[in-house]
Amino acid sequence: MNFFDDTKRLFLRESQQMLQAIESEKDEVLLAEQKTNEICSLLEMFTENITSQDTVIGTIESIVTQSVDDLKTGNKEVKQKKEIEGYYTCCAKGLNFFLYHLFLLCLCTSSIVRFTLNHFFYF
Numbered sequence: 001m002n003f004f005d006d007t008k009r010l011f012l013r014e015s016q017q018m019l020q021a022i023e024s025e026k027d028e029v030l031l032a033e034q035k036t037n038e039i040c041s042l043l044e045m046f047t048e049n050i051t052s053q054d055t056v057i058g059t060i061e062s063i064v065t066q067s068v069d070d071l072k073t074g075n076k077e078v079k080q081k082k083e084i085e086g087y088y089t090c091c092a093k094g095l096n097f098f099l100y101h102l103f104l105l106c107l108c109t110s111s112i113v114r115f116t117l118n119h120f121f122y123f
Helices: 001-083 087-121
Strands: none
Touching: 001 087
């Protein structure tokens, strides 16, 4: 009977050790799952920010393209006015046109800078 009791104790001890090892691995797996979920949430936030920035960059691109087109049109008008009205009259109107577009570009730039600062520094 002594042999059976020793064998029973040995199996019981091995079972407890295996149970402890499984519990330890379970805790590690739960911790890894938590970290993975946190990484996924950070990646989702990163993707949303990238998408938002892509939209902003697209808007900036369209504004700049429109401004370039406006400047080209303005330059053509300046050339036409220069030929028709004379040099001094043309310069005054061209300067007004230039200052108007410069003001618009400054306004757009300040809006973009304000948006960028708010977006990046107030997370």
